[in-house]
Amino acid sequence: MNNKYSAKFNIDYTKFKTTTSKRRRPSATRELTKISYSMPHNVISLAEGMPNEETFPITEITVKLTGGASFVLEGDELGAALQYIPSQGYPPLLQAMREYQKRVHNPPTWDNREIIVVSGSQDGLSKALEAIIAPGDPILVQDPVYPGVTIVLAPHQAEIIPVPQDKLGIVPDKLRQILEKRDIEGKKMPKLLYINATGANPTGSLMPTDRRRKIYQIACDYDFLILDDDPYHFMYFTQEEPTSFLTLDTEGRVIRLDSFSKVLSSGLRIGLVTAAAPLIASMELHIQSSHLHATTLSQVILYKCLKIWGYNGMMEHYRFIRSFYKERRDRMSEIATKYLKDLADFEKPEAGMFLWIKVRGIKDTWNMLMKRGIKHGILMTPGAAFLIDSSMSSNAIRASFSRINYEEMELAMKRLAKLIQDELSYENLLAIDNT
DSSP, rough: OOSSOOOOOOOOOOGGOHHHHHHHOOOOOHHHHHHHHHHTTTOOOOOOOOOOGOOOOOOOOEEEEETOOOEEEEEEHHHTTEEEEEEEEOOHHHHHHHHHHHHHHHHOOOOOEEEEEEHHHHHHHHHHHHHHHTTTEEEEEEEEEOOOHHHHHHGGTTTEEEEEEEEEEOOOHHHHHHHHHHHHTTTTOOOOEEEOSSTTTTTTTTTOHHHHHHHHHHHHHHHHEEEOOOOTTTTTOOSSSOOHHHHHOOSOOOOEEEETTTTTOOOTOEEEEEEEHHHHHHHHHHHTTSSSOOOHHHHHHHHHHHHHHHHHHHHHHHEEEHHHHHHHHHHHHHHHHHHHHHTEEEOOOOOSSEEEETTOOOOOHHHHHHTGGGGGGGOOOGGGOOOTTSOOOEEEEEEEEEESHHHHHHHHHHHHHHHHHHHHHHHHHHHOOOO
């Protein structure tokens, strides 16, 4: 571990927190639950409002894993898996995840960082944004962007500042120009940049390390935090694993969102937030006042998988995931080229599970897909759904290759080609009628 940096980050995190976040106070009962998990066994507790495990109707859960391994939850272990836990997470999993994050990302220092288990990375995204972005606050957001960001920000009426992307993601020079202009004009400066640098949703781009370094330096220069939403970190199709912003984080500016939805199970609803301890503490207080903690059973299942597989076994599982989706990516690209080569353009995605298609000759794909797509037997997401400015049009389409089989891929691209051809003919007729 690299220890050349100070163990304490020289950042006053209170300036980044909203007034609401600062007003949150710990729940006495939640704090007692936390204490109960760490106190000596000879202490008799009558403090928590926990139900008696003997009343739980489930007596055994057997989980079988690919590769032949299995485990059984029963007795005290099952009781713990069905019980209340501290809001930060299941203690054995928390410790395992700390070691996991250190090994995967090797951040410059760990001493002033913490993690919290959340109910999927969308929950972590929501908690992080609501801790930092107050009504009217400016926030930097990659454009196009995952819509889960804008639905969180909309009620807060945040000033969303779109940052242009190219085929490698956010453009550092464009980011710096935006900030320089705001500074000169005396406008309020943003506290946060939202970024999805690996397998960007919807474009599938993968940002190279040198560009990430430039963006991180800009964050240091202009004193803002980076919310790194990274659900596709292990679903890259390049030779080398992407360098995460956490790996580059010398100052404690990165809030990292991890998800096990894409690599383990989306239904388990397990995500992870890694950030400076004061920011994690704010999110924990929010969870105390909302859903108390992420599902215990899901956390125990994840912990048992880690325990059985070990770190190397988990990495082997990720290698399988990459191989699986890379093959589908390659096939989808081949089929799309076959049917769309004269109708649309796309970049072969370097990570994730989406093909970002830009249709030639059509300004907006919304009506084509939403009104006429189903009649042609296909359902895809129009590009406008990912734009910051919903009034703008987009000629793009996001097509997912994660679940459909190869026969369905072939049929879908064939139907899309026919839909585009019909749409072009329809627009040509309209143009003739208007002349």
